[in-house]
Amino acid sequence: MAITIALANRKGGSGKTTTALNLADGLALAGQRVLLVDADSQAQATSGCGILPYNLEMSIYELLHLVAQDRLSDEMIRETLIKTQNFDLLPSKPDLSALELEASQIDNRESLLRTLLLEIEKDYDYILIDLPPSLGLITVNGLVAAKWLLIPIELTFLSMDGLAQMMGILYRINAELNTSLRLLGILPVKCDLRTNLARNVIEEVRQNFGESRILPTVRNDIKLAEAPSFGKSIFEYAPQCRGAQDYQQLTNVILARSE
Ligand SMILES: Nc1ncnc2c1ncn2[C@@H]1O[C@H](COP(=O)(O)OP(=O)(O)O)[C@@H](O)[C@H]1O
Ligand SMILES: [Mg+2]
Numbered sequence: 001m002a003i004t005i006a007l008a009n010r011k012g013g014s015g016k017t018t019t020a021l022n023l024a025d026g027l028a029l030a031g032q033r034v035l036l037v038d039a040d041s042q043a044q045a046t047s048g049c050g051i052l053p054y055n056l057e058m059s060i061y062e063l064l065h066l067v068a069q070d071r072l073s074d075e076m077i078r079e080t081l082i083k084t085q086n087f088d089l090l091p092s093k094p095d096l097s098a099l100e101l102e103a104s105q106i107d108n109r110e111s112l113l114r115t116l117l118l119e120i121e122k123d124y125d126y127i128l129i130d131l132p133p134s135l136g137l138i139t140v141n142g143l144v145a146a147k148w149l150l151i152p153i154e155l156t157f158l159s160m161d162g163l164a165q166m167m168g169i170l171y172r173i174n175a176e177l178n179t180s181l182r183l184l185g186i187l188p189v190k191c192d193l194r195t196n197l198a199r200n201v202i203e204e205v206r207q208n209f210g211e212s213r214i215l216p217t218v219r220n221d222i223k224l225a226e227a228p229s230f231g232k233s234i235f236e237y238a239p240q241c242r243g244a245q246d247y248q249q250l251t252n253v254i255l256a257r258s259e
Contacts, residue, residue, distance in 0.1 A: 002035070002121040003258045005128050005184060006146035008169075011162040012133035015152035015189030017044045018224055019250075020130035022243075025233035026251030028086035032125040035081075038092035039113065039142050040132040046091040049084045050231020053093040061096040064112045064141075068103060077120060085236075088124075100137045110177055113141040126258075135169060143173045148184035150215075153205075155188050155198040163205070184257070185215040187250065192220050216253055218246040 007016040017040070024036040038045035039060060043053035053059070058080035066072040082089045103109040117127060131142045143149065151166050153159040163186065173181050186205055192198055205214060218224075221243035227234050234244045 002117075002124040002127045003148065004117065004121070004146045005126065005148040005150050005254075006131055006142040007129065007150050007152060008131045008139055008142060009151050009153060009162055009166060010133055010135050010139075011153075011159065014133075014154055014159070014162070015187070015218065016133075017048065017130050018228075019150070019152050019187060019189065019218070019247075020045050020128050021048045021228065022224070022234050022247040023251060023254065024087050024126075024128050025235050026247050027126050027128075027255070029235060030251060030255060032255075033123065034087035035090060035120065035124045035127045036087055037090045037113075037117075037127060037129040037142075039096070039129050039138050040092055041094050041097035041138075042132065043092040043094065043096075044228070045130040046089065046093070048228035048231065049082070049089050049091075051082060051084075051089065051091055053091060056091055056093050059091045059093045059096070060113075060116075061093060061099060063090070063116055064099060065102075067112045067115045068106050068109070072116065072119065074119070077116075081120075086233075096138065103137060109137060110140050110144050114145040117145050135165075139169075140173070140177070143169070143181055144178045146178075147180055148182055150184045150187060152187040152189045154190050155201040157197070157201060160201065160204060163208075183213060184254075185213050187215040188217040190220045191217045193217070216246065216249045218243065218250065221246075 007020050024034050028034045046053045063080055082091055129142045131139045219242050223238040223241040224243040227237035
């Protein structure tokens with residue numbers, strides 16, 4: 001069965017998409033069969049794979065609608081998944097933002113993505129779900145479909161509020177919709193540990209959550225911001241840079257933990 005990891009944080013710009021893209025490629029380069037699910041209507045994971053979201057006929061949006069209508073078929077899934085160089089992508093497009101309203105009357109609206117992934121998880125070792133910066137229906141779908149929650153954060157004091165909120169969401173999802181969701185870890189990104197602020201915040205995270213919950217940090221590296229505009233992961237774009245080293249280390253830890 002696939003190991004399903006949702007990347008969530010209601011704060012935008014906290015490194016969810018960057019982590020999803022590079023962890024997907026890191027795991028794939030380590031020989032794992034990987035599916036990256038773009039569940040954000042901004043479709044930045046899709047464009048980061050070099051796919052133009054606007055022209056897509058099929059995307060996660062259409063598949064979730066088919067699930068809601070009980071009309072999902074293998075053929076539709078095959079038509080939607082895109083094989084990138086090393087892993088498969090379930091792409092997104094801006095239409096996805098309408099789902100929230102359109103699905104408001106459906107009984108099982110929180111488990112549409114779980115139902116969809118049940119059909120395809122046998123083909124993968126890892127499924128990564130890149131979520132939007134909100135706590136709406138799509139994020140709930142991601143957390144209901146996943147076994148693990150990975151929270152990337154920037155090391156600012158505001159991010160501690162965001163982290164507390166995410167933990168509240170985790171408890172609620174555990175209580176109401178998905179008892180098996182667990183915190184995989186908190187991933188500090190865009191780190192400059194030379195600054196007092198970053199060191200203080202990481203210390204606060206450590207005190208609140210414990211050392212074992214903190215994943216190896218990803219340093220600030222402009223190459224990580226450049227790579228998606230070439231449709232490349234950091235391992236293809238700049239394999240020697242520190243961003244690549246940091247995401248390689250993260251990949252190794254995730255592989256070791258899930259063995
Ligand atoms: N370690 C890093 N160093 C430098 N820039 C980064 C790093 N991680 C992410 N970024 C940049 O920060 C911005 C927000 O990151 P992104 O992954 O899109 O966050 P989110 O998906 O949470 O909104 C993007 O422009 C991205 O390229
Ligand atoms: Mg994003």
